[in-house]
Amino acid sequence: MKRTHLPLNALRVFDAAARHLSFTRAADELAVTPAAVGQQIRALEETLGVILFRRQTRGLELTPEAERALPALREGFRQFEESVRIMQQGQASHMLTIAAPRDLIAKWLAARLAVYAATAPQLRFVLATIHDEPDFTEANLDLAIHFGAEPTAEGVHARPIGDETLVLVAPPGTPATAPRIAHPCDAEANGSIMADAGLAIDAALAGLGSALVPSLIAARHLAAGELVALAPPEPSAHRWWVSAPTPQWRQAKVRALVEFLLQPEASA
Structure with missing residues (x-):
């Protein structure tokens, strides 16, 4: 039988009924009615073309075919549980x-x-x-x-993380005519060229000029007084x-x- 056709829910019901040898106790475990368990078992027997339970006066009895299949079925469910654990482990809540x-x-x-x-x-x-x-x-x-x-x-x-602006920053005392450090967010600058705005900030701190950078990543340096804004913030696209x-x-x-x-x- 193809995987896409496996009656997994009915097999789960069969496993519960086989453990309890009772549709009523299996229904209690699965939070369904005994009639629903019986319907699932009958549908599974029709799908597989085999009898799984003998209805005796004292209750249910597994057929030899069903009894032989149970260990493999339960190992299969154990493998399902392990695969779910592995998938969840990679995206654990911590x-x-x-x-x-x-x-x-x-x-x-x-x-x-x-x-x-x-x-x-x-x-x-x-x-x-x-x-x-x-x-x-x-x-x-x-x-x-x-x-x-x-x-x-x-x-x-x-x-969005708020409305972003661009701010021209440099260490205190830097003249407004200092070279403006270039980076991908400011291609029109005329100074040294850096790979990103963070490196442009580091270059400005080192004395290479000013840098026009997103306000978010300059905020801590501005708050600490390591950098000052040389001009009012500009709108960012x-x-x-x-x-x-x-x-x-x-x-x-x-x-x-x-x-x-x-x-x-x-x-x-």
């Missing part, structure tokens, strides 16, 4: 796999995760780096964060998006983390 740009991880996300983990010490994080909109078909992720437009992939849903496929949004661990990251104080 593990969160997150993909984000390297600069966001270094300048904002890692610190936020540390605060969040303090409220739930059992949590463990797996962090992966991405450069653009995440491809959930290529990686087993609980969620991802990227800077850009709202994701458009089918089955992927996203929420892009935002930071937290995204995940629909099944991941159903997980309590994902929803809880997203709600924390979207709190106003989480983006400050």
